[in-house]
Amino acid sequence: MSLVEVMVATVIFTFIAASLVSLFIQNNRLARAITLRTVVTTTAIGVAEQIRAYPYSEYSKSHDNPSTNTLQIEFFDPTDAAAKNGMRVVNLPVNVADGVPAGPQDWTYVTTPLILTEDGATTKVPVNMRFWIDSQIRQPTIKTDKNGKQLIVTRCQLYEIALIYQWKNPNYSDSKWHSGVIRIITPNQDMNIPATPVSGS
């Protein structure tokens, strides 16, 4: 082969190699992004479980007076020297109660050390998460049609809670907030159904 042929072949190979390298890098980024999404979603499910662990009466206080009664949620943070037992307490307020803005009108920011360095000893990059709670009470209702026939009977008193969580991918130049929502039902297990159902929703 002549030198020209070899050089042409090399150039072609370089193009192919460059595209493969790009593919590997993208693959790696995607794998890390998926890891992050799984970890963040599981953390958010943990937050949802902790909210759901609140007794109905306790949760009611946060729903009714979100400025003064917040939900205490614990996050695992082994890197925080002030975190007792490695658990950091974060106060989550209800941001919207029954469709009306209530409590602080700002996200609750949490920085978590979810992704570790290769040696596992320290935090590689802190993951920024933020939470927003939209809470709605559902009262026992009986709706009737124009003939007086009962159409919908809801015998349960409950809270419908939407936990909106967002996170930022700390790697590379991704500055977007990625979102997810978890919906929780907190029923009143000590149901004291009023004799006359409350009208409305």
Next chain:
Amino acid sequence: MHTPHIFRSRRRSLRGMTLVEVMMASAISLIVTAGVMWLVVEGMRASIHTSNVSGNDLDHWGLANRLVFDTRLANKLILYSEFSSAAVSTEGNDGVADAYAPEPVGNFLVLALRLPDEETGVWACTKLTGYVYNPDKKTLSKFEYSVDKESDDYKKGTPVPDLITKHFSELTKLTVLVASDLEIPSLAASATTKAAFYQPIGKTGTGTNKAILRMRLGMTNKHWRVRDSRLIEVAFYIRS
């Protein structure tokens, strides 16, 4: 006198290549081979790393689902410092939440289903589910034990700690591996006991109905370049 064209051509083809040509060809082929090798190695690395990520994702979700599902079939949660008869009998009915407060952490979680008997009204444990973390093996194991309704334990309503100590060897045999490659991370907070499970203490000073599994997943037996290590946190609670 000119050499005929046919002889000149043959002589050129027999000449071979110059040293410069050979060296250039060698250098180019070396670069190309190095590039191909790098691509192969990086490709394998990316593939193994992705595989580890998927494996950890499955372990992570699997643990979360198991714990949340098992808590739905229980109405009592007790956390003990370790899986031993001595620890269970010492720590009693409230586990570490009472014995070691304010550090309610432990490596042995018990989820019990206790119901009143339809005829006698005696509250008896019908099912025990236990999660055991072994810090030496870095594994999480689980056992499920059903109490026979004809047994004395059921009829007399044997308390959970007594049930565990009485049938400890049987429970050990029932233990099956749930997840491996789990470590308890070092905690920055000094004077803190390291353990897999944490049970928050309520306002009354006793353990609440929720617990959290906090671990580091994916650290052992993998080269750091393909390792996917992460903190996992699974919160769960007793519903009834």
